[in-house]
Amino acid sequence: xxxxxxxxxxxxxxxxxxxxxxxxxxxxxxxxxxxxxxxxxxxxxxxxxxxxxxxxxxxxxxxxxxxxxxxxxxxxxxxxxxxxxxxxxxxxxxxxxxxxxxxxxxxxxxxxxx
Amino acid sequence: xxxxxxxxxxxxxxxxxxxxxxxxxxxxxxxxxxxxxxxxxxxxxxxxxxxxxxxxxxxxxxxxxxxxxxxxxxxxxxxxxxxxxxxxxxxxxxxxxxxxxxxxxxxxxxxx
Numbered sequence: 001x002x003x004x005x006x007x008x009x010x011x012x013x014x015x016x017x018x019x020x021x022x023x024x025x026x027x028x029x030x031x032x033x034x035x036x037x038x039x040x041x042x043x044x045x046x047x048x049x050x051x052x053x054x055x056x057x058x059x060x061x062x063x064x065x066x067x068x069x070x071x072x073x074x075x076x077x078x079x080x081x082x083x084x085x086x087x088x089x090x091x092x093x094x095x096x097x098x099x100x101x102x103x104x105x106x107x108x109x110x111x112x113x114x
Numbered sequence: 115x116x117x118x119x120x121x122x123x124x125x126x127x128x129x130x131x132x133x134x135x136x137x138x139x140x141x142x143x144x145x146x147x148x149x150x151x152x153x154x155x156x157x158x159x160x161x162x163x164x165x166x167x168x169x170x171x172x173x174x175x176x177x178x179x180x181x182x183x184x185x186x187x188x189x190x191x192x193x194x195x196x197x198x199x200x201x202x203x204x205x206x207x208x209x210x211x212x213x214x215x216x217x218x219x220x221x222x223x224x225x226x
Contacts, residue, residue, distance in 0.1 A: 040206075040219075041218055042118075042203050043216045044216070059213070091158070093157075102163065104158070105150075105157030105158045106157050108156075108157050
């Protein structure tokens, strides 16, 4: 079956540009997570959705970061006025319920801000 | 403040031998742990998990051990195979939250 997909796979942005990263979770998965992975680090939690409700956004590093999942399936992570420190791989994961369950990750979007 | 630590950034093991990857944590509220494996340019893939009520879980060549008193878990791979070469992350779940906390990863290289 289809796994989690993310697009684009690679994005180069000029500093100050806005970017939008898309995640298509596994069909039927209620929960969706966004993570940021800097070079040489593990994934760091950004935000969590249960269906369309954003239940935890405590990991978003600044108000330039915004995520949505309006219909409870596809999610978009938007970064406004990108900065060089935003350069990272952005990973999306989904799980059936969202409790202490296995999360299935997409391949990630590698963002490079110049 | 790193709540989940993988102190060995890399490990090399001969094919057929045992690989032991270690993970330490500081938060006693963590009650579920997972190991993920990651190949370059791919997302992490789930390998094995363990609940805090257990001290061992086995799945084929992979065994995870949990020592709650020491706040330490380890992943054993026996026998190691060249295809096991990847970055391994441990992750911990705190009950009542929605997130996994990941370690920084250990790069395993299995030499043929």
